[in-house]
Amino acid sequence: MKFLVTKELAYSSLLKNLIVGVCIALFFYFMLDVLLHGYIIGFTFEEMNSTLYGNAEEFIEPILIDSLLLQVHIDLFMSLLAVMMIASIYIRLFSTQKMTKWLVHTLFLLSLLSPMILIFAYLTSKIAVFIWIVCFVLGHLLAMIMTVMIVKKLLLK
Amino acid sequence: MKNLKLYHIPIVYMILYVVALLVTGIWLFLLSQGLDSSQLLATLSKIVESPAPKSIHNFIEVATPHMFAIGTLIFVVAHFMLFSTKVSHKFSLRLSLTLFIVALLNIVAYLPIIFGLVVSGWVKLLALGLFVLLFLVLLGMVAFSL
Numbered sequence: 001m002k003f004l005v006t007k008e009l010a011y012s013s014l015l016k017n018l019i020v021g022v023c024i025a026l027f028f029y030f031m032l033d034v035l036l037h038g039y040i041i042g043f044t045f046e047e048m049n050s051t052l053y054g055n056a057e058e059f060i061e062p063i064l065i066d067s068l069l070l071q072v073h074i075d076l077f078m079s080l081l082a083v084m085m086i087a088s089i090y091i092r093l094f095s096t097q098k099m100t101k102w103l104v105h106t107l108f109l110l111s112l113l114s115p116m117i118l119i120f121a122y123l124t125s126k127i128a129v130f131i132w133i134v135c136f137v138l139g140h141l142l143a144m145i146m147t148v149m150i151v152k153k154l155l156l157k
Numbered sequence: 158m159k160n161l162k163l164y165h166i167p168i169v170y171m172i173l174y175v176v177a178l179l180v181t182g183i184w185l186f187l188l189s190q191g192l193d194s195s196q197l198l199a200t201l202s203k204i205v206e207s208p209a210p211k212s213i214h215n216f217i218e219v220a221t222p223h224m225f226a227i228g229t230l231i232f233v234v235a236h237f238m239l240f241s242t243k244v245s246h247k248f249s250l251r252l253s254l255t256l257f258i259v260a261l262l263n264i265v266a267y268l269p270i271i272f273g274l275v276v277s278g279w280v281k282l283l284a285l286g287l288f289v290l291l292f293l294v295l296l297g298m299v300a301f302s303l
Contacts, residue, residue: 069184072181080171087166108170
């Protein structure tokens with residue numbers, strides 16, 4: 001509540017530094033999350049296809065729906081908390097800018113859709129895998145850019 | 158507050174996120190009970206008659222993250238009712254506390270089945286159904302308050 005009520009963040013150095021700290025942690029979270037999904041799903045398009053659909057030539061079985069759904073379930077929870085924190089701080093600091101509304105919408109849509117598209121890709125076709133890659137990378141990139149903008153605004157004020 | 162309208166965006170997406178979490182959670186539970194494609198009713202009756210056997214290890218593995226995640230999620234969603242002018246705080250308080258209790262019951266509902274105290278899985282189905290229903294009511298209240 002203090003965050004919403006305090007008019008000028010620069011006057012509260014504790015709150016300012018706390019927000020900077022959480023944004024740096026979230027920046028590294030999104031960075032490592034890309035790596036984690038690379039290890040789980042694959043780093044290349046071929047690796048992703050092998051994980052999701054299997055590869056008869058290399059005797060690779062497709063990932064079980066239970067395992068993939070569990071990953072999606074965890075992703076939804078983690079990204080809900082992370083994206084909500086970034087969006088709330090961003091709105092608080094950049095509320096006067098016209099772009100804020102669209103950036104927040106884009107961030108939420110990309111973060112919400114990417115786990116769903118991953119399940120859709122598993123159940124349907126390889127084209128959806130490509131859409132998932134675009135959504136996942138753009139969503140994470142946007143979240144990281146927004147954390148950098150928040151930190152920059154707070155530290156360089 | 159002049160930028161209050163902008164805060165509606167995260168709240169609306171949070172509601173969608175929670176619905177997606179509930180759907181994937183139910184789907185995962187049904188898969189663990191041997192759900193086949195388009196055999197939902199058969200799986201439900203199988204749960205009632207003879208739920209899939211689980212060990213204490215399985216139970217702890219599922220219960221531990223859910224204790225944290227569901228508790229946090231109820232708190233995050235329900236705290237928005239503090240700002241509501243359309244729904245009374247008293248009702249929000251009662252619903253939130255009931256939801257916390259039902260969530261706890263839902264998490265531990267498999268214990269009597271594991272220990273053989275209950276043969277049928279209706280306890281788990283009832284707790285899960287009640288939990289989802291109450292959570293959807295809370296989400297509806299948050300959406301109505303926007």
